[in-house]
Amino acid sequence: MSNTLVLFEHGQSLWLDYAGRDLLVNDSLKQLVTAGVRGATHNSAQWGDTINNTHHYDDTLRDLVQADHEIDEAKLYQWLLIQDTQIAADILHPVYDSSQGEDGFVSIDVSPQFAYDTQGTLEAARHLWKEINRPNLMIGVPGTQEGFPAIERLLAEGINVNVTLLCSVSGYEAAAAAYAQGVAMNSNPERVASVVSFLISAVDSKIEWQLERRGTPEALSLQGKIALANARLTYQGFQRFIKSDFFLEQQQRGARVQRLLWPNPRMELPGYSDLGYVEDLIGRDTVVSMSPEMLDAFEHHGAIRMTLDDPFGEAERDFKDLEAMGVGFERLMEELQKERIEANLYAYEQLLLVLKDKCQAVMKGYAAP
Template sequence: MAETKHPTDAVPDDRNPLHELHALGQSVWLDYIRRGILDNGELEEMIRRYDLRGVTSNPSIFEQAIGDSTDYDDAVGELAASQAGASAAYESLAVEDIRRACDLFRGVYDSAEGHDGFVSLEVSPELAHDTQGTLNEARRLREAVDRPNLMIKVPGTEAGIPAIEQLLADGFNVNITLLFSVKNYEQVMEAYLRGLERRQQAGQPLDRVASVASFFVSRVDSAVDAQLEKIALAAADDGAAALARAMSGKAAVANAKLAYERFAQVFSGARWERLASAGARVQRPLWASTSTKSPAYRDVIYVEELIGPHTVNTMPLNTVEAFADHGVARRTVDQDVETAHQDLRTLADLGIDM
């Protein structure tokens, strides 16, 4: 993988740190959408103010947007009058929002030559274990949205992996979601390489196929910290309890840094270079679930600790605003990697196998 030159110093205080993330090789995507910010111009303004380069969505985001606002009342009324079922109504609302967001990010997409400016729309979670159903829905959603900067979101499940490979071979932009372990991430990277190799063998272009692998962060700490507290309470002595509690808040960043280390290894060497020479682009790691769940941790920790080349961080709006206010932009994702390895070894010694 060719190394992009990026500055590593912290940014000056008079600069918006969100704008500096791009100089460090990281794209900021917004993990939020609702019709109101499309209607009132707020999303368009945020693209400029925060240097946003994409949007991610999921059914939960849409459920909250539809249920907790009046943005959709008129559209829902029209759909009810047409006797559309709940699933069809949801899809109609989501497709319209995603299409409009794609249009707002089209300028980013064009200026980045198809490297950024994507808006993600997820296949139904009910299809997580249905390969053919995932393929069918992905094809239908792409046709419905009909925008080149749409990215179809597919979970990296056992059934999702072959669907991901096929979609990539067919030239889809794919966001692989719900990745928590390096082992699962390796399967996703392999599916990406196989999909591109199949596409190349079929004589199809590779230069406009984009993919990100969404590696979840804060949820890992939430799960591991709960286990560490149980271990501390059951510890035979104060020293063992203190060690368990000292490891709180370390699992997620360490896990992500090891994923990035593996990414750098996979996207180098002869196999990758053959694809890159044909125009292929790396499948970027996307750090997801980056809002801080624990008040004990810095509110931008999952941004600040994972900054570096060829990465994406999708942030909820409150995290975007917090980082713009007091975030420190410095290359960190490939720093202190041996410490990350040691942290995971310590967790394993405590009985937590990542």
């Protein structure tokens, strides 16, 4: 049995952190689904590389430009995203059916330009939901102050939501509250699903310089530990939430558990395993997304046990030690979320430039005798 299937027996679903056309046209995604992959998330960086460095999108880009000579890069981006998502969602639909709507999702994000715009997020998410028209679509919305009202409204309307870019227990609690309010307003909550994407490797990278700057043995002993401690304490908060009276009341109405998703938890710090944090984040009612490369490594030499069920005492001690050093964790996590939003916006703008250059190259090649 593959590690992916064994992982599912432990209550964790594995989603692929990429669903570009190179995986869609050669049956690679179908084969991965057969092997146990249960969903997919959109990876803009790898998608941009595929658009720029392969010919998989050339014919589609040429057709779109020929159909509308005034089409801009933002519309090209959206059309390509819609087409890829529809194909991937159809491939994953048998998983969606067999799991009764628990898995089989393709998650794509609203444009990062709406991260601090409630109404813009609502309009963008509704547009994607209508155009893609697949029940196993999930819309990624940043867990910002402006994003949470949109998340509530979308869930109330029956639109599946991935709450993204969270990195603290307090952020998770806000996402859980938004989910609870959203499903409470939904007359048929069993038809909607949600996950909370919780940053892992970026947390350690953000904390690292604080520990190095202090340079004490106590500080250096926490290197590579805070992200996992943060995730464990968040999982503890998740367990409290799903046992709360309010959620149990909604669950009786058919509401699903809003699972935690660990997005591509590779190690950004040097000198660590090619499996990153994966082996330390295994627990029931969770999802992990992996790049194709990490998935290969996991299948080859990943070890599986219920690590999130380990006692939380060490995680609590690590945070107490961090606090005693004067590290303002909540403030740093607020900074991290802003930095990630800015990075996503920059990546989006760069991808539009890639599309512009690619279209020019494709049309030039088409016009050449």
